Amino acid sequence: MAESEQPQKWKIEKGMNGDFIFKGVTVIFAFTILAILLLMVYEMVRESLPSIRKFGWGFITGRDWDAVQGSFASLPYIWGSVVSSILALLLATPLSVGTALFITELAPKKVGGVIASLVELLAAIPSVIYGLWGVLVMAPWLQSTVQPFLIEHLGFLPLFQGAPYGVSMLAAVFILMIMVVPIITSIAKEVLLAVPQSQKEAAIALGATRWEMIRMAVLPYGKSGILGAVILGLGRAIGETMAVTMVIGNTPQISLSLLSPAYTMPSVIANEFAETTSKLHASALMEIGLILLAVTLIINTLARLLLWGVTRKQKGGSAA
Amino acid sequence: MKGIRLRKAKNLMMTILMGAATITVLVPLALIFIHIVRMGLSSITLDFFTQIPKPTGETGGGMANGIAGSALMIGLASAIGLPIGVFGALYLTEYGGSRISNLIRFSADILSGVPSIITGMVAYTLLVVPMKGFSALAGAVALAFIMIPIVLRTTEEQLKMVPGTLREASLALGVPMWRTSLKVTLRSATKGVMTGVLLAIARIAGETAPLLFTALGNQFWSKRLTEPMAALPLQIFNFAIAPYEDWHKLAWAGALVLVVIMFTLSLSARYFGRSRQGS
Numbered sequence: 265m266a267e268s269e270q271p272q273k274w275k276i277e278k279g280m281n282g283d284f285i286f287k288g289v290t291v292i293f294a295f296t297i298l299a300i301l302l303l304m305v306y307e308m309v310r311e312s313l314p315s316i317r318k319f320g321w322g323f324i325t326g327r328d329w330d331a332v333q334g335s336f337a338s339l340p341y342i343w344g345s346v347v348s349s350i351l352a353l354l355l356a357t358p359l360s361v362g363t364a365l366f367i368t369e370l371a372p373k374k375v376g377g378v379i380a381s382l383v384e385l386l387a388a389i390p391s392v393i394y395g396l397w398g399v400l401v402m403a404p405w406l407q408s409t410v411q412p413f414l415i416e417h418l419g420f421l422p423l424f425q426g427a428p429y430g431v432s433m434l435a436a437v438f439i440l441m442i443m444v445v446p447i448i449t450s451i452a453k454e455v456l457l458a459v460p461q462s463q464k465e466a467a468i469a470l471g472a473t474r475w476e477m478i479r480m481a482v483l484p485y486g487k488s489g490i491l492g493a494v495i496l497g498l499g500r501a502i503g504e505t506m507a508v509t510m511v512i513g514n515t516p517q518i519s520l521s522l523l524s525p526a527y528t529m530p531s532v533i534a535n536e537f538a539e540t541t542s543k544l545h546a547s548a549l550m551e552i553g554l555i556l557l558a559v560t561l562i563i564n565t566l567a568r569l570l571l572w573g574v575t576r577k578q579k580g581g582s583a584a
Numbered sequence: 585m586k587g588i589r590l591r592k593a594k595n596l597m598m599t600i601l602m603g604a605a606t607i608t609v610l611v612p613l614a615l616i617f618i619h620i621v622r623m624g625l626s627s628i629t630l631d632f633f634t635q636i637p638k639p640t641g642e643t644g645g646g647m648a649n650g651i652a653g654s655a656l657m658i659g660l661a662s663a664i665g666l667p668i669g670v671f672g673a674l675y676l677t678e679y680g681g682s683r684i685s686n687l688i689r690f691s692a693d694i695l696s697g698v699p700s701i702i703t704g705m706v707a708y709t710l711l712v713v714p715m716k717g718f719s720a721l722a723g724a725v726a727l728a729f730i731m732i733p734i735v736l737r738t739t740e741e742q743l744k745m746v747p748g749t750l751r752e753a754s755l756a757l758g759v760p761m762w763r764t765s766l767k768v769t770l771r772s773a774t775k776g777v778m779t780g781v782l783l784a785i786a787r788i789a790g791e792t793a794p795l796l797f798t799a800l801g802n803q804f805w806s807k808r809l810t811e812p813m814a815a816l817p818l819q820i821f822n823f824a825i826a827p828y829e830d831w832h833k834l835a836w837a838g839a840l841v842l843v844v845i846m847f848t849l850s851l852s853a854r855y856f857g858r859s860r861q862g863s
Binding site for chain 2: 282283285286287289290291293294295296297298300301303304307308311358359360361362363365366367370379381382383384385386388389390391392393394395396397399400401442445446449473474475476478496499500502503504505506510530533534537538549550553556557560561563564565567568
């Protein structure tokens, strides 16, 4: 007996050794993710330093971008990014929430399921393909049909002045809207599905119409989650590179007109970073990247906190 | 009841609005999809899969080097990203204390929200600058940065669904923790993990921005991983913004191929997801 226990014990110890190594490996890989994030921030800050030192706050408030003179400031790019993303979100939000409500509350289960999978499939189409369609199909259509119409009928507004170029802020807003709608819709759908059935039934039992049920029971419950979905969409829109670069016209100017070409932060990086003329030029682009990173980090943190709140509430609800 | 008519009218109006929103969402998406299929089918030839791009001015040519380059870089990115994602997820479900796990989860969520062009810039400073040249390797690393958080989060979701009793049964039989994790926990979640991996691959297969200044693109075949390498999405981008009708056709053909690849990956991901639920 004593002899047969000996190898048994040895085996267990060997197993413990394996456990130690295994745990070590998983710990290292798990912390690699944290390390990558920190490394990204560190690299972006380090590479931006020459530009930050040289231009200070003027980098954000100035308009001059001249690689030959070596003077760089980024306001036109920030303007382009902010305006295009926010307008796209303004258009996309009601559409997405309406669609999500249609899928979860109105459509028969099967129809809703089909629409939901279609939307999810379309969210998977890469941005370069949206850009291809945008530059070869949508922009010419805007130039020949939509923009002349806007100039003729709404041309008295500063928003719609100038010549119809096709590639423009308007084109970027449209393409961004088309791209973020599937993202917001699918997250908002998840949020709405988490609304407890009892809340809806209570509203119906009190004699509410379907819309009143949505307004009184569904939307208040899903409010923060939907906000999270919209903010997540904003993060995507601000960081979106390829499709916007292909349709916005890449002209660094601040214009109120939606018909004039503009430029965004990711676009200028995409167009110039591979062929920088000087160290300072590269550093200025890095600083634009750093601003972009900072903005998306804040946006995503906010969105995650809102969405985590919803899922936690959901878990608490099912446990109670 | 007073106002019931008004309330019903309002209900009807909002119902119509929600339906209209759904149609407004689906129509442009359907238009894009139909257009890609139509233009792609009319432009695609056998040459597309066997030839490399012809010099400016000559007609014909294909994107064979781009397809091969994309496949190679995706493979390399997976080789880097999958172990990190899967083992990281194992840490979260099998070991991690709640605070550390939340920190890792949070970093993964934040990382997946970082614009892909930034991952390209970081890969540039980490690899292209020290190695003094654009390379396929740098492209693969940039893609891996994007892949890791997706794999981690989906794998974690799947591992969480493995019942604790299964682990306990294995541990009670004297199987060490590491074997239990790999052979019992991970194994019973294989199909779900595959779903996440396929979705992650689908995501990076279409990424263009992180490759712009890492892999850079190449008109010809690349012989080494330390050389600039062509990629399908990069070629679609370059050909789409070029002013030649012939190149636009190649871009449409490329878009169709890319969309077919994406949809195949998404659908097989769904298949894996569904058959796991069924069993």
